[in-house]
Amino acid sequence: MCTVCGCSEGETTIEGAAHSHSHDHEHPHDHSHDHSHDHEHHHHDDKTHDYGQGPAHAHAPGLSQSRMVQIEQDILGKNNRYANENRSYFAEHAILALNLVSSPGSGKTTLLTKTLTDLKDTLPLSVIEGDQQTANDADRIRETGVKALQINTGKGCHLDAHMVGHAMEPLAPEDKSVLFIENVGNLVCPAAFDLGEAHKVAILSVTEGEDKPLKYPDMFFAADLMILNKIDLLPYLNFDVEKCMAYARRVNPSIKIIQVSATTGEGMDTWYQWIQATHQIAMIGYQPKLAAVDADAKAA
Amino acid sequence: MHEMSLCEGVLTVLEDSAKQQGFKKVKKVWLEIGVLSGVEHEAMLFSYDVVVKGSVADGSTLEIIELPAQAWCMQCMNEVEITGRGEPCPSCDSYQLQISSGDELRIKELEVE
Ligand SMILES: Nc1nc2c(ncn2[C@@H]2O[C@H](COP(=O)(O)OP(=O)(O)O)[C@@H](O)[C@H]2O)c(=O)[nH]1
Numbered sequence: 112m113c114t115v116c117g118c119s120e121g122e123t124t125i126e127g128a129a130h131s132h133s134h135d136h137e138h139p140h141d142h143s144h145d146h147s148h149d150h151e152h153h154h155h156d157d158k159t160h161d162y163g164q165g166p167a168h169a170h171a172p173g174l175s176q177s178r179m180v181q182i183e184q185d186i187l188g189k190n191n192r193y194a195n196e197n198r199s200y201f202a203e204h205a206i207l208a209l210n211l212v213s214s215p216g217s218g219k220t221t222l223l224t225k226t227l228t229d230l231k232d233t234l235p236l237s238v239i240e241g242d243q244q245t246a247n248d249a250d251r252i253r254e255t256g257v258k259a260l261q262i263n264t265g266k267g268c269h270l271d272a273h274m275v276g277h278a279m280e281p282l283a284p285e286d287k288s289v290l291f292i293e294n295v296g297n298l299v300c301p302a303a304f305d306l307g308e309a310h311k312v313a314i315l316s317v318t319e320g321e322d323k324p325l326k327y328p329d330m331f332f333a334a335d336l337m338i339l340n341k342i343d344l345l346p347y348l349n350f351d352v353e354k355c356m357a358y359a360r361r362v363n364p365s366i367k368i369i370q371v372s373a374t375t376g377e378g379m380d381t382w383y384q385w386i387q388a389t390h391q392i393a394m395i396g397y398q399p400k401l402a403a404v405d406a407d408a409k410a411a
Numbered sequence: 412m413h414e415m416s417l418c419e420g421v422l423t424v425l426e427d428s429a430k431q432q433g434f435k436k437v438k439k440v441w442l443e444i445g446v447l448s449g450v451e452h453e454a455m456l457f458s459y460d461v462v463v464k465g466s467v468a469d470g471s472t473l474e475i476i477e478l479p480a481q482a483w484c485m486q487c488m489n490e491v492e493i494t495g496r497g498e499p500c501p502s503c504d505s506y507q508l509q510i511s512s513g514d515e516l517r518i519k520e521l522e523v524e
């Protein structure tokens with residue numbers, strides 16, 4: 112997969128994005144797909160500087176043409192720049208973007224469809240479906256009446272910020288809406304890839320081990336909310352809820368924890384309160400005029 | 412895992428700087444990887460060889476410099492070193508730690524010709 116461009120050798124497909132540039136392209140992106148957020152693909156490579164063949168570098172063999180180049184660049188720098196572009200787009204349009212992460216089968220899609228059904232009359236909603244467990248999860252989502260866009264990452268183990276940027280135009284989430292992003296079922300890789308979301312929400316089901324927060328500490332550290340799902344099954348299991356919550360707080364003392372059953376609906380109201388509250392925060396400072404002027408400028 | 416895409420990120424930087432700095436071949440790459448970055452060194456080394464094949468860095472060596480993680484213990488008021496999130500303070504066993512470094516993922520320098 113191309114980390115710069117997010118398009119994995121023809122594997123990544125974004126519905127409606129008609130994004131089919133070949134991969135011998137030399138970045139920076141000379142192909143002209145329109146990003147709704149006008150991002151230019153900056154190259155902040157000016158930090159690169161060459162300090163030649165200093166004597167301090169004994170590992171540069173004397174006679175060859177070898178030289179040392181000091182680079183000091185973040186490997187995830189490009190993803191982080193795309194994430195920042197997404198983040199400012201979300202801020203400008205007061206879109207609350209939530210990145211849902213979990214192991215496969217923890218209940219992301221089930222939680223999502225229940226949530227969409229219950230909230231669609233009170234909030235404008237949309238979904239980016241990046242989970243590849245089942246081919247047509249986006250259809251499951253659309254059955255709720257909420258618009259959804261499937262991103263197939265192919266063999267990819269995470270969504271990245273550039274894929275999400277590309278999804279904005281075909282998906283067109285409304286101003287002041289909530290955008291749910293269902294990430295690939297994986298507790299390792301999505302932790303490293305910022306999508307520009309306001310919050311990562313980690314879903315853990317009680318059919319998994321209670322020590323999962325300790326086994327995957329990076330994800331539980333990166334998440335602001337942990338949803339403990341499938342609590343309807345607790346009577347049949349040996350799952351120690353208190354212990355699990357203590358483990359999560361050990362890696363992330365400020366993590367909020369909500370216990371739900373996405374199938375019975377128990378606890379879901381607390382989750383909706385959390386969404387409403389964070390949505391309120393996302394709308395602070397929203398200037399509709401600014402966005403309208405922007406749209407006019409684009410139309411002209 | 413994501414070591415593959417991290418290596419692709421590394422290669423992009425190598426190709427960009429080859430163009431800018433006018434070098435033809437990368438011989439060695441030094442990465443700084445924090446112990447909390449979630450990167451498996453073995454997977455990184457393996458992916459690297461696969462990813463750079465046929466590129467400006469074909470046949471180059473990847474050198475991983477592991478950086479330790481520092482944390483401030485709010486219990487014993489010490490700067491301590493840890494090796495994972497969710498670990499207690501090595502001197503007082505408290506979990507009240509504020510982690511200040513250890514998640515680095517950086518390309519440090521290159522040997523080129
Ligand atoms: N008992 C129970 N099963 C659930 C619950 N939430 C999801 N499931 C089941 O768990 C399985 C995986 O759910 P899914 O939403 O596809 O998980 P995803 O891979 O994270 O998207 C499905 O069979 C769901 O019916 C729950 O709250 N209780």
Ligand SMILES: [Mg+2]
Pocket residue numbers: 219220221242244248293
């Ligand atoms: Mg799913």
Ligand SMILES: [Zn+2]
Pocket residue numbers: 116117118130140
């Ligand atoms: Zn592209």
Ligand SMILES: [Zn+2]
Pocket residue numbers: 484485486487488489500501502503504505
């Ligand atoms: Zn201590």
